[in-house]
Amino acid sequence: MAARKPLIAGNWKMFGRATDLGEIAALAERVGAAGDKVEALICPPSAYVQSAAWQARGKAVAIGAQDCSAVAEDGARTGEVSAAMLADAGARYVIVGHSERRTLQGETDDLVRQKAEAVLAAGITPIVCVGETRAERDAGRVAKVIGAQVRNSVPTAGAGAVIAYEPVWCIGGDRTPTLAEIGEVHALIRSVLNERFGAEANGMRILYGGSVGPKNAGEIFTVDGVDGALVGRASLKAADFSAIILAHPAAS
Ligand code: PGA
Numbered sequence: 001m002a003a004r005k006p007l008i009a010g011n012w013k014m015f016g017r018a019t020d021l022g023e024i025a026a027l028a029e030r031v032g033a034a035g036d037k038v039e040a041l042i043c044p045p046s047a048y049v050q051s052a053a054w055q056a057r058g059k060a061v062a063i064g065a066q067d068c069s070a071v072a073e074d075g076a077r078t079g080e081v082s083a084a085m086l087a088d089a090g091a092r093y094v095i096v097g098h099s100e101r102r103t104l105q106g107e108t109d110d111l112v113r114q115k116a117e118a119v120l121a122a123g124i125t126p127i128v129c130v131g132e133t134r135a136e137r138d139a140g141r142v143a144k145v146i147g148a149q150v151r152n153s154v155p156t157a158g159a160g161a162v163i164a165y166e167p168v169w170c171i172g173g174d175r176t177p178t179l180a181e182i183g184e185v186h187a188l189i190r191s192v193l194n195e196r197f198g199a200e201a202n203g204m205r206i207l208y209g210g211s212v213g214p215k216n217a218g219e220i221f222t223v224d225g226v227d228g229a230l231v232g233r234a235s236l237k238a239a240d241f242s243a244i245i246l247a248h249p250a251a252s
Contacts, residue, residue, distance in 0.1 A: 007038075008228045009164075013045075015045075016236065024238075027242055028040075034248075034250075040062065042056075063091055067094070068118060069118065072117070093124060093125045096126050109153045113153050120160055127230065128158075150163065150193070159201065166208075166210045171211070205228060208223070209231065
């Protein structure tokens with residue numbers, strides 16, 4: 001089986017200004033040659049995707065977006081940004097179905113799947129987020145919830161997608177599941193992908209997200225089946241984000 005190249009993605013959420021795009025060059029400098037072995041990605045707010053892509057030109061940092069329209073074709077949809085536009089602006093990935101959008105914007109698995117399809121149609125890669133709430137974990141429903149999200153949010157022709165497992169109760173705080181719990185859910189996701197995509201599933205990366213920082217990244221990367229991370233707060237500054245990237249065993 002071909003080794004999957006680790007992907008460490010930063011989600012800036014609704015933070016940052018044009019002046020913060022200088023973090024991209026600073027990140028590339030700090031990551032140095034490790035950028036060939038571990039893929040570094042920054043997803044700024046859509047207003048900055050194009051400038052970020054300019055800043056990242058010729059550097060080992062890819063640029064992505066945090067969301068897109070579920071509609072692939074151009075049309076009269078005020079305020080929407082299509083995956084094709086983001087790709088044209090230089091995005092190589094689009095995060096879809098982040099739990100903040102599922103909760104705050106009421107996004108369903110169906111909508112998330114349509115967005116992922118639009119991203120694939122634009123020739124770039126969706127990062128499809130799944131994750132259980134604390135109540136769902138306490139009720140012993142993790143396998144059921146995650147299984148359903150992976151089946152219903154990842155398109156049928158979605159073997160090109162990246163999956164991010166982000167337990168909702170771990171985002172933006174300081175809690176993470178135990179390493180064993182992370183391993184269990186990654187194995188579960190992998191088995192659903194195998195069932196759906198057969199041999200093609202071998203190339204699909206599954207990231208862990210939720211309170212990843214310079215202190216815990218190294219141990220999380222040792223968990224079998226973890227192909228990288230999706231990082232929120234700790235991706236805003238090159239110093240922290242580069243420490244996470246360099247903590248990956250493949251980086252050294
Ligand atoms: P966090 O966010 O790293 O700040 O917990 C992760 C995410 O929401 O993707």
